[in-house]
Amino acid sequence: MAAAVKAAEVPHVVLLSSIAAQQPDGTGPIRSVHYAEAALAKVSALTAVRAAYFMENWMAALGALAQGILPTFLPANLAIPMVATKDIGLVSASALLEGPHGQTRIELSGPQSYSSADVAAVVGELLGKPGSIVAAEAPLEAVVPTFTSFGVSAPFAELFREMYAGIRAGHVAWEGGAARAVRGTVPIADVLRPALKR
16 A cells, blocks of 8 residues: 555545554554554655544444343443544545645544443433443453354454453553544434434
8 A cells, every 4th residue: 555655656645543553562453554554654644543443333232232232342331432433534534635744643532432331321222211221241252252253264353352452451542642632523322323223
């Protein structure tokens, strides 16, 4: 990718990156955007939009609602930054229109952080049954078997186990410093509501 950007003399690249992209290891699949940021910064002005945990990721867990649970690999009361893909699109488009400002990092989260218990509560409210859904925390040891049961390779599944471990340990976190903190406006209820109407 960096070679193509260099060959085409692209003056400004906006990259969808991730929270913790500043970390060289211990972040699982996030490591790929660590390398992408480094490579692109050598050949073009780069705006890295480091997004928080996607709110849409929760849609994969909605299949268990009939059992009254929202499965998660995170501690039920651990609040983490989350963001809607709509906000990612809006901020990325804005960054493209702004143009280059050297090497820029935007740390993008939604209007508030949420825990798994918060998300479960929102789901219960959207279903019209407040308190009916609880966050069901699975141990880290269950990550690889769960992902491989979906057809994911064991090495790739291990990357997600590493990411969840990094979130739990506080290693998957914002860099801060010169990075620009931006908050989106879309709450998680707006993201999940359409999926729950199906």
